[in-house]
Amino acid sequence: MARWEPNAPERLSKAALELFAERGYENTTVIDIAQRAGLTKSTFFRHFQDKREVLFGGGTLADVLAGAIVAAPEGVAPLEAVGCAMDTAGREAFTAERHEFSTLRRSVIEAHPELREREALKGLALTAAMAGALRQRGVPEVAARVAAQLGALAMRIAYERWSDAGGEEFGEAARRALDEVRAAVGS
Incomplete structure (x- = not known):
């Protein structure tokens, strides 16, 4: 070896x-x-x-999302900054080359309670990273937390759709999911 x-x-x-x-x-x-x-x-x-x-890759995705939120154009609304982060995640983490791996990863996690629990904890860390990045942009605490929660929900929906379907880029699936989340909450 x-x-x-x-x-x-x-x-x-x-x-x-x-x-x-x-x-x-x-x-x-x-x-x-x-x-x-x-x-x-x-x-x-x-x-x-x-x-x-x-299966959980440390804090890489949290770092990508937080960095992209901080770097989003000045003056954009909190959910739009989250949308910019999801675009970046699509280019850097959820690529066509990673689709097969991601699909299999999701099915393995869904089949094992211990892994589902760890995935939920990772989701909480991603949400906290997004909220922290929004606060760094000057977004008030409650607005940052709400935008991060809605962004995390849109990310989860987009990930499920992207890993199920294939063909659609993650960024497109994420933007569509974010638009649906916005419509559902009436903002």
């Missing part, structure tokens, strides 16, 4: 997801994942705390 090979986190994530789908989450070990990826157990633990974290 080579001492170093590129893309270890991506390889580990792909291997874990394949094994979770084949054997089930409970029946897959860290050693299984490392072996499938052609890496060692110590390499696994250099990148992830445990086998759950392989």
Whole structure:
């Protein structure tokens, strides 16, 4: 086995997801994942705390969303800043190349209560990151929290649609979901 090979986190994530789908989450070990990826157990633990974290990728998406909200054009409404962040997430995180992985990831998570719980916690972290970025833009606390919650709902709807359907870009699905959320709340 080579001492170093590129893309270890991506390889580990792909291997874990394949094994979770084949054997089930409970029946897959860290050693299984490392072996499938052609890496060692110590390499696994250099990148992830445990086998759950392989599917949740740290704070990367939260950072993308928060950074894009802060960078949104000056003067845009809070939900529009969130829309700009969803556009960025579509370009950087939810790409056509990631569609198959994302679809399988979603089905594995839905099949395991422990993973659903971790996904819900990740959703809370994304919402908090968006609210924090909105406050950084000067949006008052309550308005920032409401916009972040509505944005998180639109993101969840868009992710479900995008991972189910394919073909549509995530940014388009997110903007459509955000428009539907806005219409549902009457703003």
